[in-house]
Amino acid sequence: MELYQLRAFAAVADAGQLTRAAERLHVSQPALSAQIKALEEELDVRLFERTPNGMHPTRAGRELLAHAERVLAAADALRRAARAVQGEVAGRLRIGTLSDPQFLHLGDVLGKAVERYPLLELELHHEITGAAFEAVRDGNLDASFYYGDMSSPQVAGLALREVIYRVAAPAEWQARIDGAGWDELAALPWIVTPQISTHHHLLQGLFGEHGVEPGKFIEADTEAVISNLVASGLGVSLMREDLARERQRAGEVCIWAKARVRTTLWFIYRAERAADPLIAALLQVVAESWQVALPAVPGQVQAA
Numbered sequence: 001m002e003l004y005q006l007r008a009f010a011a012v013a014d015a016g017q018l019t020r021a022a023e024r025l026h027v028s029q030p031a032l033s034a035q036i037k038a039l040e041e042e043l044d045v046r047l048f049e050r051t052p053n054g055m056h057p058t059r060a061g062r063e064l065l066a067h068a069e070r071v072l073a074a075a076d077a078l079r080r081a082a083r084a085v086q087g088e089v090a091g092r093l094r095i096g097t098l099s100d101p102q103f104l105h106l107g108d109v110l111g112k113a114v115e116r117y118p119l120l121e122l123e124l125h126h127e128i129t130g131a132a133f134e135a136v137r138d139g140n141l142d143a144s145f146y147y148g149d150m151s152s153p154q155v156a157g158l159a160l161r162e163v164i165y166r167v168a169a170p171a172e173w174q175a176r177i178d179g180a181g182w183d184e185l186a187a188l189p190w191i192v193t194p195q196i197s198t199h200h201h202l203l204q205g206l207f208g209e210h211g212v213e214p215g216k217f218i219e220a221d222t223e224a225v226i227s228n229l230v231a232s233g234l235g236v237s238l239m240r241e242d243l244a245r246e247r248q249r250a251g252e253v254c255i256w257a258k259a260r261v262r263t264t265l266w267f268i269y270r271a272e273r274a275a276d277p278l279i280a281a282l283l284q285v286v287a288e289s290w291q292v293a294l295p296a297v298p299g300q301v302q303a304a
Contacts, residue, residue: 096144148198
């Protein structure tokens with residue numbers, strides 16, 4: 001079997017149909033179909049169920065897909081190692097992003113990476129914080145921005161900055177929250193993120209510390225949506241301090257003075273990949289963009 005056949009297998013499984021997979025691989029649909037058929041004949045197993053709604057891996061296909069992906073990953077690693085021997089940094093990295101690009105210095109990071117490593121391809125995936133951490137830990141992302149606790153020895157990180165969150169409410173609720181205690185505050189409607197997010201854990205920690213439980217929840221999945229919902233008068237939430245101050249100056253929100261929640265913004269990666277030339281190159285770029293120090297010992301990274 002050939003690597004291009006395994007790539008075809010993986011692409012069709014991911015896309016769920018021949019048309020999208022063919023576009024992704026820059027081949028014709030008949031050629032891609034022929035590659036899948038040839039692989040099925042060589043393996044003597046049917047890899048896909050063909051339906052009017054697309055192509056879905058059979059049970060055997062799902063089991064063999066994991067093996068195919070490992071072979072493709074090993075081939076990519078071999079190519080990266082060969083280029084590293086030649087002094088080149090080349091390959092593709094899947095990077096998790098969160099929050100707004102300006103806050104992450106994302107434009108500066110990407111600009112430096114493109115200029116310095118023209119053969120390095122960066123594929124961006126917007127993630128919820130906890131999901132980003134799990135994706136890096138499990139190898140589904142190569143690296144990611146992340147804020148919160150570093151709870152797994154499998155994940156290492158470059159500490160970028162402290163992040164402060166404040167309790168923000170609609171501007172017209174100023175009189176309601178100025179003299180409010182924790183019980184009164186908890187009784188208000190709260191805008192929260194999914195349980196997997198660090199934002200949710202920070203809020204639960206704040207409630208637990210003061211022995212209260214919020215009565216009403218509205219769930220939102222991004223900081224931008226949360227800040228808009230608060231400004232629209234729908235509820236109270238934790239909001240990043242710089243965003244809360246900006247909204248406060250615009251007369252859209254007010255800030256409760258009795259709480260400040262601190263966490264750390266990281267750039268994380270699997271600890272075992274600290275010596276990977278691609279990860280090392282990316283860490284160098286991120287460290288320069290954020291003006292923080294790289295670690296003296298791989299995997300033990302702290303801010304300057």
